[in-house]
Amino acid sequence: MKYAVVKINGSLFKVKEKDQIEVNRVSWKEGETVSLDDVLLFVDGAKIKIGTPRLKDTKIEAKLVKNYLGEKLYIYKFKAKTGYRRKTGFRAQKSLLSIEKLGN
Template structure:
């Protein structure tokens, strides 16, 4: 089974063909196919390729949906003042389906 490590949105993800992945928001419409070319590692059954810093491997992914993640609660508390503040944040995310890995 082959897999790759890709970098998108400042984070690294280990993916293989058919995986569903939630990444930071990409400005692409739903249903479009995008190419991710920032591949850091390629692992096949018998060989391992490590990029310096990247490889010439391309990963094709289909944009399944654009959505917002779960709400994160952030709190601030000032002791001795009896003051506290709770804030929330919901990150915009993109769900991708990996459709193919093309290794050169």
Template sequence: MYAIVKAGGRQEKVTVGETIVIDHLDSKSGASVSFPAVLVVDGATVTSDPKALSSVKVTGEVIDDIKGPKIDILRYKNKTGYRRRQGFRTQHTRVKITAISI
């Protein structure tokens, strides 16, 4: 069984026991979070009806907060001596999926 859930502005395919990395959540390590399901596949049964999906709960446990890869930004203009260097790392949250209840 797997589900497609909305997490952090994106859709993620999740199964029970899987660890996913999503956009930053304001939750402490060990906290329980739930995600809205968009689609649920259980063997040959595919559920995509919004009324049926309103009762589906996908829960997970926050493991920790991590940082994404470093993005280097360099602005440069020729012949003027203008240079600006900047870096950025996005904040992510690692979540372990604990249950998909129908």
């Protein structure tokens, strides 16, 4: 089994080929294929490569499928006996990446 651990926007993800992962918004164009250089671990069957801190010769190709807004979260503030109530909402900006190719 072939997989890798890659760092994208400060978060670590375990990825395999043909995986789709949800990450915080990236600044690429939709449909663009990008090479990810921040590979920390690469496993190909019995071969294991561990970076110190990252692997220089291993790259991962990923394609940006779409940018979208995440699920809405509601934040409530409340103070007892004063009638103070506030409600605000928040939607995180997300990107959906498709892993095209693992390895060199």
